[in-house]
Amino acid sequence: MANSKSSMAAVFATTVGILLVTATAVVRAAQDHGKPVARRGTPIEERLVPPPAVPPPIHRDHPARVIVRLETREIVRQIADGVRYTFWTFNGSVPGPLIRVREGDTVELHLKNDASSRMAHNIDMHAVMGPGGGAAATVTPPGRESVFSFKALRSGLFIYHCATAPVPMHIANGMYGLILVEPPGGLPKVDHEYYVVQGDFYLSGGYHEPGLQTFDMQKLLLEQPTYVLFNGREGSMTGPRALTASVGDHVRLFVGDGGPNLASSFHVIGGIFDDVNVEGGTLVNHHVQTTLIPPGGASIVELELPVPGTFLMVDHAITRAFMQGALGEIRVTGPPQPQIYDHVSGGEPVPAGAAAASGPLDAMADGRRVFNQICSACHQGNAMGLPGAFPPLAMSDFLNAAPKRAIGIVLHGLSGRITVNSTGYESVMPALGAQLSDEEIAHVLTFVLNNFNNRGGHIDPSEVRAVRAGGPGQ
Amino acid sequence: MTRAIARASRLAVPALIVAISACALAPAWSATDVAPAYRIVPGGNFESVLAGMHGPASVRLRPFSMRVEPVTNGEFLRFVREHPRWRRDRVPPVLASRAYLAAWSASPRADRRWRDRPVTGVSWYAALAYCASEGARLPTWFEWEFVAAADAHRRDAREVPGRDQVLLDRIFADGDRPPAPVGAGRADVYGIRDLHGPVWEWTSDYAGMPGGSRPHEAAAGARSCAATALGFADKRDYALLMRAASLSAMSPADASSHVGFRCVRGVPAGSGGR
Numbered sequence: 001m002a003n004s005k006s007s008m009a010a011v012f013a014t015t016v017g018i019l020l021v022t023a024t025a026v027v028r029a030a031q032d033h034g035k036p037v038a039r040r041g042t043p044i045e046e047r048l049v050p051p052p053a054v055p056p057p058i059h060r061d062h063p064a065r066v067i068v069r070l071e072t073r074e075i076v077r078q079i080a081d082g083v084r085y086t087f088w089t090f091n092g093s094v095p096g097p098l099i100r101v102r103e104g105d106t107v108e109l110h111l112k113n114d115a116s117s118r119m120a121h122n123i124d125m126h127a128v129m130g131p132g133g134g135a136a137a138t139v140t141p142p143g144r145e146s147v148f149s150f151k152a153l154r155s156g157l158f159i160y161h162c163a164t165a166p167v168p169m170h171i172a173n174g175m176y177g178l179i180l181v182e183p184p185g186g187l188p189k190v191d192h193e194y195y196v197v198q199g200d201f202y203l204s205g206g207y208h209e210p211g212l213q214t215f216d217m218q219k220l221l222l223e224q225p226t227y228v229l230f231n232g233r234e235g236s237m238t239g240p241r242a243l244t245a246s247v248g249d250h251v252r253l254f255v256g257d258g259g260p261n262l263a264s265s266f267h268v269i270g271g272i273f274d275d276v277n278v279e280g281g282t283l284v285n286h287h288v289q290t291t292l293i294p295p296g297g298a299s300i301v302e303l304e305l306p307v308p309g310t311f312l313m314v315d316h317a318i319t320r321a322f323m324q325g326a327l328g329e330i331r332v333t334g335p336p337q338p339q340i341y342d343h344v345s346g347g348e349p350v351p352a353g354a355a356a357a358s359g360p361l362d363a364m365a366d367g368r369r370v371f372n373q374i375c376s377a378c379h380q381g382n383a384m385g386l387p388g389a390f391p392p393l394a395m396s397d398f399l400n401a402a403p404k405r406a407i408g409i410v411l412h413g414l415s416g417r418i419t420v421n422s423t424g425y426e427s428v429m430p431a432l433g434a435q436l437s438d439e440e441i442a443h444v445l446t447f448v449l450n451n452f453n454n455r456g457g458h459i460d461p462s463e464v465r466a467v468r469a470g471g472p473g474q
Numbered sequence: 475m476t477r478a479i480a481r482a483s484r485l486a487v488p489a490l491i492v493a494i495s496a497c498a499l500a501p502a503w504s505a506t507d508v509a510p511a512y513r514i515v516p517g518g519n520f521e522s523v524l525a526g527m528h529g530p531a532s533v534r535l536r537p538f539s540m541r542v543e544p545v546t547n548g549e550f551l552r553f554v555r556e557h558p559r560w561r562r563d564r565v566p567p568v569l570a571s572r573a574y575l576a577a578w579s580a581s582p583r584a585d586r587r588w589r590d591r592p593v594t595g596v597s598w599y600a601a602l603a604y605c606a607s608e609g610a611r612l613p614t615w616f617e618w619e620f621v622a623a624a625d626a627h628r629r630d631a632r633e634v635p636g637r638d639q640v641l642l643d644r645i646f647a648d649g650d651r652p653p654a655p656v657g658a659g660r661a662d663v664y665g666i667r668d669l670h671g672p673v674w675e676w677t678s679d680y681a682g683m684p685g686g687s688r689p690h691e692a693a694a695g696a697r698s699c700a701a702t703a704l705g706f707a708d709k710r711d712y713a714l715l716m717r718a719a720s721l722s723a724m725s726p727a728d729a730s731s732h733v734g735f736r737c738v739r740g741v742p743a744g745s746g747g748r
Contacts, residue, residue: 144728166719
């Protein structure tokens, strides 16, 4: 069922792709779509929404005059838990809102600069055919507003960014976003659309160093960011803020790279992009694992999610995902689809040698097996967890402070906010009491307590039995 | 004088005449007040950060004296009381935008810390008028930059390793809190303070700077970011780039919560320091 839906979508996308190319050729010949119809009536006020949300598809069969209002604001907020930074933004978010117009529209852009700003700001919009992409026309000191208009002559997905001196600093502080110029026929219908922009950030302190951090010039010049992030904050799309979909859904991501320096090797772990509008243009590629998005570029990717689970969006220059924050989640809910994906077996215990026959060693080997089979899926094989998503079990102050508390957590699960090694987490740990025996839980906890630089300790199966008997309220 | 200065003064001088004549200022502060401290800056040859396609790399400055600290809220409040034409409710909009002294309505005027903070939200016209009331004028960009190049030990500290970052950190150190009261910074070799804090300072010729970005000037071949970058000899001096880019985008009636000023005076021939 899911397969036929997928192939139909592919055929449809291909057809639209061909139509798109044709339409572009027509535009080049005509250079214009004529006067916007709405000019004679009321202009359309663009309704902007913060990322990762996307304005709805346009469904308009004629060009119009569209008013877009952006405001530049300089704000101090968290870039990661406990780490604050002065962001320069469009409309208070990084990225700025996704602007959605139709090919042939005349866009009237109002750029206001908040009175409390320190800097002048402007906008260079890559959808504009004209000097500076509008940069010269929109230089706006604090407390002022500039207005300029342009005709969106080419469809595609384009970056916009601030281009006031010092330009690299304005971009490094978060001043970018995307504008989608829909082709006249619109885009194929999908179940969900989301908006993701990667950026690199250069802070005076190291990764996760708490407090108010300032912009670090030397790191910018060396192109050695402290953070590489989706949507300007570590954990912007993990845990309770994860993107969501249901089994079998088709999801479209409008993905950009604000830079200033790093290209993105955009990948969804466990997913294949059915369609990619390469570089945001009209060329559509299929069955893509990882698509390259340069700074100042964008790409439309579409994928089917046929099985439930958590799918991680990463920059597959993978150090950035695990050490610098370039990580988001798509949570797919629905019934398992064993015909497509099935965990048959795995992590069988390695037969212990003669020397390992004693009780404690058996327990430890069993604990390792349970850890590798179950815990490592979220907490990772090295027990370091995933920043912004899953807390570490290694060197964990939370675990070592009360090892016996862990019994109830494994049995009954845990949700809500906890702080581990001074980082806040808001994920959901599933209850494992139904699938693990008292012995297995005792073994895995003992294994974790005596590995990964934890402080040691022993959990006895009888303790697990007692907690299980006490029920979840304990 | 350089071409850049000549170009700037063509823009600045008519505005100056408008400002002064419109306001019929008394030229000096009253005798009972404490005269603000000025320190002599001997001038000399100087390589500006603005050097490049916009003028010779080197400028020569005559001696002048500069205020030790930027003008404070307390000082500007006294000025407005003595010259009520510059009150928020009386100043003509052509000389000061709606943002002029906008933060004052919610300010604790009896608070000493408020009075000692650098005044911001002042238009270029108002800053000119204030300086005239002290028998002074606004510094040129080159004068301001000449003094700002110094640190506590040397007249030109710009090549000191790590300085770019130190200056950037000072700009952002306060986060979104108001700037610290004046006098907190260490005095430089001339005895002048607080040039590198979070407040940009008006210069008399800001309108002619590259940077390019003034929306209302017709003669703006240099409006783009590229022109700004090309107009700077040292593209790594972000602290100065930020100031220049911000100032050059403004109109003289604009007032910003991050822009204040200080004044300079000429030095009579022969007393021009060493």
